[in-house]
Amino acid sequence: MFEFVMPPAFILITGAVLVALARPAMRPIFALLAPLVTLYAIWQVPDGVQLTTTFLGYQIELVEGGALRRMFATVFAIMAFGGVLFAFRQSKWYELSAAIIYAAGAIGVSFAGDLITLFIFWELMALFSTVVVWCGGTERARAAGIRYAIIHLTGGLILKIGIEGLYVATGSLEIQALTLESFATWMIFIGILINAAAPPISAWLADAYPESRPMGGVFLSAFTTKTSVLALILLFPGQPLLIWIGLFMIFYGIIFALLENDMRRILSYSIVNQVGFMVTAVGIGTELALNGAAAHAFSHILYKALLFMSAGAVMYQTGVRKCSELGGLFRTMPLTTVCGIIGALAISAFPFTSGFVSKSMISSAAGYEHLGFVWFLLIAASAGVFLHAGIKFPWFVFFQKDSGLRPPEAPWNMRIAMILFSAACIGIGLFPNLLYGLLPYPVDYEPYTAEHVVSQLQLLLFAGLAFFVLLPLMKRTETLSLDVDWLYRRALPAIAVRVDRLLTRAAAVLNQVADAAGVLFVKGFKQGSYRYFSSRAPMGITALWMAGVLALFLILTLIL
Amino acid sequence: MSPEREQAIREGAKHWLVQPKTIRLLWWVSGVILALTVIAQIWIHIHAYFSVDGLLGFYAAFGFLSCVAMVLFAKVLGWVLKRPDDYYDTPAIRSEESSDDV
DSSP, rough: OOOOOOOOOHHHHHHHHHHSSOOTTHHHHHHHHHHHHHHHHHHHHHSEEEEEEETTTEEEEEEEOOHHHHHHHHHHHHHHHHHHHHTTTSSSSHHHHHHHHHHHHHHHHHHOOBHHHHHHHHHEEEEEEEHHHHOOOSHHHOOOOHHHHHHHHHHHHHHHHHHHHHHHHHHHOOOOOOOSHHHHHHHHHHHHHHTOOTTOOOOOHHGGGGSOEEEEEEEHHHHHHHHHHHHHHHOOTTHHHHHHHHHHHHHHHHHHHHHOBBBHHHHHHHHHHHHHHHHHHHHHOHHHHHHHHHHHHHHHHHHHHHHHHHHHHHHHHHOOGGGGGOOGGGGGOHHHHHHHHHHHHHHHTTTHHHHHHHHHHHHHHHHTTOOOOHHHHHHHHHHHHIIIIIIIIHHHSSSSSSSOOOOOOHHHHHHHHHHHHHHHHHHHOOOOOHHHTTTSOOEEEEOHHHHHHHHHHHHHHEEEEEEEGGGGOOOSSSEEEEOOIIIIIIIHHHHHHHHHHHHHHHHHHHHHHHHHHHHHHHIIIIHHHHHHHTTTOOHHHHHHHHHHHHHHHHHHHHHH | OHHHHHHHHTTTTTOGSSSHHHHHHHHHHHHHHHHHHHHHHTTSOOOOOSGGSSTTTTHHHHHHHHHHHHHHHHHHHHHHHETTTTTTHHHHHHHHTTOOOO
């Protein structure tokens, strides 16, 4: 054991800088070691505030330990390691480096003891995740990255307004449970929810993530939304509004994923869906529900990364991203297929996978609180997850029809990363106490009762039956679905152009009117002036002038 | 998989998994498993949070029906929201020369 010396996030940032500066041969070593050293450091952070410093005249708490914080930081570090392992031979150094700093931002948020520290690391994530999107290298990635950055910087600004308002009102920057009673706390709430891909702007996620490279997507799937789940657990536990926001996200994710053809966009919508489960759990707010939210975030990061890895491996090997052009890949990519299926089973919460032991806590919490409506929707959504991610993704990518594609199996480093994460998904499913031991509240919950297993199997297998019965209705079409992003990608530019042209026309008309008026005036003044000023002007006009001049004198004498 | 078999698959031989015989067998096996999960409820009592969720086959029926509902809802929504996937590839604003209107 050694003394706590340095914030874990700084260790990871140092690693990222070393990756950028090192000789190419040394880069993988730094990239792989940095998350492991960080993971070790995370477990050396004791409970309570560990490190305070002064920043712009404020006392800030760079590191505050706690079970919940360590748990999130742990999974972020594991994720960083798995992502690097998946990517290090294929990614450019700057993609790798940016992704590692992005992970460091997430770990920094996890340990943030006050709102300023939280905000700084929050923005660090926004900046470097944008770089990861840009690494996609295409025109679409460039545009999507700019939209992504605008949304997140705006979200950051809203969060900052809230933090400043809170400080002015209360003088405290502590991270503690807040209530939605002032403008400032609302701003903080909205700022955090923007990162959680909550409505109405869930669209940024499925817009940006699928434009990254196959490797970048693995990192993007993990950090942003889950840090905001952590922030919600810390700042707004038991806020009832979150239940409805979460339920909306759950069904939004399912429906849009059902409509989608791009495989990584299906997975992106399913991130919104899964984060919806966590947000709902934070809204329920009991110890079991908050444990469920944290546990689900942990297992979600692992299986969602695994899904993005298998989709990424397919994309890397084939260059194809549309389900309508994929299919039948199980023939030549058996390992990727098996790992993709394990991820799909885990996200569907199949018994003996990680999703089962975490998600059942959330629906049980709703049941124990007798939130009937919420419970029935959560159960329907659990069936829907199997439908849109659990079967749809593996079926259309690896089975379906024979697309004629015969790509070789993924490179060895990708295979190892997928095997490790598959093992983690099943390991947590078989030994749930590994996960439960990390949770913030004591766990008095037994996932593996016969009734849990039977009811979950009934639910999922009949959802599967529904999929194959309704398969003709789910024929892939080469389409995308309009979303709120249509407003700022199409409607707003169209309105702006209309306004611009209207103003141009108005300006032209105004110019003409002014021209004509000027001509009239000049004509009248120049050519008609003899009528008023000359000796030929009528007597009356001269008298009027005299009266005017006299009146002026009178007024001047009165004033002066 | 042996190299010869792999070669054969590359040349388009039917994988055992997609042969009609296997697929028929899979349907039968799945049907039996589905039935078993419902029948198991006779011996395993499922504790009900509310009332209907304790009924025999509740999870099966509810799961199946909610999936049907979601697929149909998505289908209907798709008529409104679906666009060709190059929809956003054309610039948002057409240039002044090509047209007066947006």
